[in-house]
Amino acid sequence: MDPRQIREGDHAIVYDAARLAPPGPALFEPEAAQRRGWLTGRPDGGRGSACFLEVDGVPAVLRPYRRGGLLAGLLEDRYPRRRLAATRPWREWWLLARLHAEGLPVPAPLAARVTPQRLFYRGEIVVERLAARTLAETLRRRALEAAEWRRVGEAIGRLHRRGVDHADLNAHNILLGEAEPGTVHVIDLDRARLRRPARGWQRRNLRRLERSLDKLAATFAAPGARGEASRSALLHGWRRPTGGSPPDA
Numbered sequence: 001m002d003p004r005q006i007r008e009g010d011h012a013i014v015y016d017a018a019r020l021a022p023p024g025p026a027l028f029e030p031e032a033a034q035r036r037g038w039l040t041g042r043p044d045g046g047r048g049s050a051c052f053l054e055v056d057g058v059p060a061v062l063r064p065y066r067r068g069g070l071l072a073g074l075l076e077d078r079y080p081r082r083r084l085a086a087t088r089p090w091r092e093w094w095l096l097a098r099l100h101a102e103g104l105p106v107p108a109p110l111a112a113r114v115t116p117q118r119l120f121y122r123g124e125i126v127v128e129r130l131a132a133r134t135l136a137e138t139l140r141r142r143a144l145e146a147a148e149w150r151r152v153g154e155a156i157g158r159l160h161r162r163g164v165d166h167a168d169l170n171a172h173n174i175l176l177g178e179a180e181p182g183t184v185h186v187i188d189l190d191r192a193r194l195r196r197p198a199r200g201w202q203r204r205n206l207r208r209l210e211r212s213l214d215k216l217a218a219t220f221a222a223p224g225a226r227g228e229a230s231r232s233a234l235l236h237g238w239r240r241p242t243g244g245s246p247p248d249a
Contacts, residue, residue, distance in 0.1 A: 001097060001108070012084055014093055015111035019058055027055060028062065028113045028124040052129060059129035060110055065089060065122070065190065078120040087114045089123035092190050096127065104162060105155040105185045127187070131179035136171035136216055146233040148176070153237025155184040156209075160202045160238070167191035169205045170212035206238070 002018040008025065015023050026032035030051050033039045041052045043061075050063040065088050066077045084090055093112035100108045108128040115122045135152065138144065144152075152174060159166065166173070168188060177183030195201065210231070217226045 012114045023111050060126050061129045062126050064124045077122050081121050089125050132175035132177045134172050135174040138176050149230050149233035150237030151184050153234040157238040163194045163197050165193050165195050165201045169209045
């Protein structure tokens with residue numbers, strides 16, 4: 001990885017020069033990307049207004065930052081202005097860069113942009129697109145085997161052991177590899193942070209995932225989305241992550 005930072009007018013951009021040429025605005029704007037022939041599609045769900053790109057031969061996902069909750073209708077994609085290093089795109093890009101360099105199961109970051117606008121800023125991030133389906137998409141089609149649940153648990157356990165507190169661990173933010181069956185990645189680390197491993201926040205992450213699986217099972221009648229066997233296998237993998245000691249639990 002070769003991180004570079006550039007300015008394009010009011011835009012601050014960070015990108016991996018080992019994989020991309022210096023990016024302009026088109027990389028971060030779906031309409032402009034479509035005019036250049038970079039836009040290849042959109043995900044089925046669970047990732048907001050994200051879209052798929054292919055740039056310089058690199059499959060990628062563009063994700064604009066958008067608000068949820070009560071402020072979504074008022075501010076949409078605007079966030080209170082702050083120093084660049086504290087903005088959401090910058091924090092997520094550098095966290096992904098650090099974790100990916102350490103061999104942890106996250107996608108490689110490709111580029112991010114922050115655009116200040118008076119008292120606010122807007123932002124986008126572009127990450128490597130993996131040949132994978134989300135856990136949610138997979139469960140709508142079939143039940144997972146115990147070994148697959150263990151690998152999901154292992155991936156989460158490795159991140160927890162490293163101290164990654166994921167702000168929104170759910171079935172849409174876990175990817176199961178298709179080109180490389182058995183691989184698992186965790187995505188969308190917006191608002192994630194590194195902290196001292198501790199039982200409280202690790203369990204909170206897992207409870208959020210459990211609620212997501214319960215909702216999936218109730219809404220889509222997803223086969224094997226929940227059940228004591230799947231929970232046991234996931235927790236077994238979580239306690240014994242590949243390549244290291246178990247999380248603090």
